[in-house]
Amino acid sequence: MSSANRTVDRLRPFTTTIFAEMSALAVEHDAVNLGQGFPDTDGPASMLDAAREAISDGRNQYPPGIGVPELRHAVARQQRDRYGLDYDPDREVLITVGATEAIAGAVVGLVEPGDEVIMIEPYYDAYAAAVAMAGGVRRVVPLVPDGDGFRLDRERLAAAFGPKTSMVVVNSPHNPTGTVLSTDDLAEIARLCVEHDVIAVTDEVYEYLVFDGRTHTPLAALPGMRERTLRISSSGKTFNCTGWKVGWVSGPPELVGAARTAKQYMSYVGSGPFQPAVAHALEHELDWVRESARGLQAKRDLISTALSDAGFVVHRSEATYFVCADPRPLGVDDGIEFCRTLPERIGVAAVPVCVFTDDREPWHHMLRFAFAKRDDVIAEAAERLRRL
Numbered sequence: 001m002s003s004a005n006r007t008v009d010r011l012r013p014f015t016t017t018i019f020a021e022m023s024a025l026a027v028e029h030d031a032v033n034l035g036q037g038f039p040d041t042d043g044p045a046s047m048l049d050a051a052r053e054a055i056s057d058g059r060n061q062y063p064p065g066i067g068v069p070e071l072r073h074a075v076a077r078q079q080r081d082r083y084g085l086d087y088d089p090d091r092e093v094l095i096t097v098g099a100t101e102a103i104a105g106a107v108v109g110l111v112e113p114g115d116e117v118i119m120i121e122p123y124y125d126a127y128a129a130a131v132a133m134a135g136g137v138r139r140v141v142p143l144v145p146d147g148d149g150f151r152l153d154r155e156r157l158a159a160a161f162g163p164k165t166s167m168v169v170v171n172s173p174h175n176p177t178g179t180v181l182s183t184d185d186l187a188e189i190a191r192l193c194v195e196h197d198v199i200a201v202t203d204e205v206y207e208y209l210v211f212d213g214r215t216h217t218p219l220a221a222l223p224g225m226r227e228r229t230l231r232i233s234s235s236g237k238t239f240n241c242t243g244w245k246v247g248w249v250s251g252p253p254e255l256v257g258a259a260r261t262a263k264q265y266m267s268y269v270g271s272g273p274f275q276p277a278v279a280h281a282l283e284h285e286l287d288w289v290r291e292s293a294r295g296l297q298a299k300r301d302l303i304s305t306a307l308s309d310a311g312f313v314v315h316r317s318e319a320t321y322f323v324c325a326d327p328r329p330l331g332v333d334d335g336i337e338f339c340r341t342l343p344e345r346i347g348v349a350a351v352p353v354c355v356f357t358d359d360r361e362p363w364h365h366m367l368r369f370a371f372a373k374r375d376d377v378i379a380e381a382a383e384r385l386r387r388l
């Protein structure tokens, strides 16, 4: 057998990721890794205790296919308390192996081969891979600069909807830009979904991590949307436990059922003892999350100032773990090349934003920096950025 790539055509574009390459370079040059989007501190202590307890208590076998009852109830309660969204924990909530499996399950369970799936560019790479696995066709609609932040290109969005559109994937708060979509942008998405009878899948894994007193509005809370939206979230980013892979999807029974059918043969179930621990965290540790979001906002300020002092144009990050910066004032306009040289040059790693896009041109120069890191790590990165 030859050593050529044997991956099927439809998945071949996803063979390698820039994250692996950048992380390897970060290790090689002992760089501060602001490329990867995970926190370097643990979540709430009582949640970690609850996981240890669940293991000691023998909760180590297959959990129920739809997830343990206390977590489904906690997820339903959280959505009712926070957004006034009512979901039946027994029929309208499904626990998944992270948001990633929720996305894959929703897409594979609901998209027919040849169906078009609209996503906002730059997009999280898992959406494109899931659509490819389903044999769907992706249509991208870009975010465009708006002051020092970004907004949706609503004309392009309206033009992307057509007879073959079956789904739109909406990620707000948005990775990689840190944008919280405005109420006008959300209203336009909702209007188009209703007009064209399209399903919305919303990736809201950063729902709690919004800054500067902003609020997050789920698309499902808009008129006409609850019945056509699968709302996805996850414990990983909210509670600093990205390795636990406990996520969930909420929506009307027929949509959750479709995702469940696919999910059943992806993992069947997962994260057994971590499910009750996350239920505990949702019930008892939302104050911890509020503090964490406040801390992230301060980290956003630290890294934004450091980037700006180093000569970047820094875009406004309103939420998430990420901020985008434009290095063109430094005489750089190739983001990929720049990211390849940064670890060796100054000992900092970032990722180029264009790897999250189909149309690379508008994003060619842009870099994403992750700031969910300890203050001393960010301070070290700030120090090194001065070498530019």
Ligand SMILES: *Cc1c(COP(=O)(O)O)cnc(C)c1O
Pocket: 037, 097, 098, 099, 100, 101, 124, 171, 175, 203, 205, 234, 235, 236, 237, 242, 245, 246, 247
């Ligand atoms: C991290 C991330 C995910 C993956 O969540 P998991 O729960 O770890 O699977 C999904 N969407 C976005 C936008 C993310 O940043």
